[in-house]
Amino acid sequence: MPETLGADALIRAVERPDSESARVWDHVLAGELEATVDEPTLREVERFFSDHRGRSFAWMYTSQVRRNARVVASGADFAADARAAARGVAGVYNRRDFARSLLISAVVGTALVLINVRPGQVTGNPADGPD
């Protein structure tokens, strides 16, 4: 389960190297932990460092966050998308649909075989060219 990091945690990861946030970010950089950050959070972090440490500092750090964390459009959008996807899978495609899919593929497959059977043959091979 990826850790969702907020702006305060990302800022403290740099400003307070002894903090818990710094330890979490160290684990992310070491590849021991997955992190998710949303775009508004990243902009907030960029603004903080841009205002107080300079644009280049802000760019270097937010670039590092982009390279090492999964960046999503926004937390709310991401959660809504995930819920919609879960509803979609559960509500649209159920066991009954699976049985229907099997039946349809069996009918279509049989029809294709029959279409390709020549008189006198038991099975047909579509790879065989015309006589």
Add this chain to the structure above:
Amino acid sequence: MAKVFPLHLRGPQSRIVDRMVSTGMADTPHEAVETALLAFGKQAGLLSEAELLKALRKEAATEPIGEGEHVERTRRARGARNSRR
């Protein structure tokens, strides 16, 4: 260990520095060159993510922000975010 030497840039290198400053990626040509070197070091595998973070932390430590100020500045950055919604 600081390195101080005159740097003469021409051609594309000079244009890159100008663009970095004009697009706001860096505030000064000096900062642009520093940033470009860090980015190159990262891309060429000369600098790990941990080393880059260490450099950023070291730079931040030269002008530490007190806890009260830190909270206030974070709040301001968040305020700017909310006001843009």
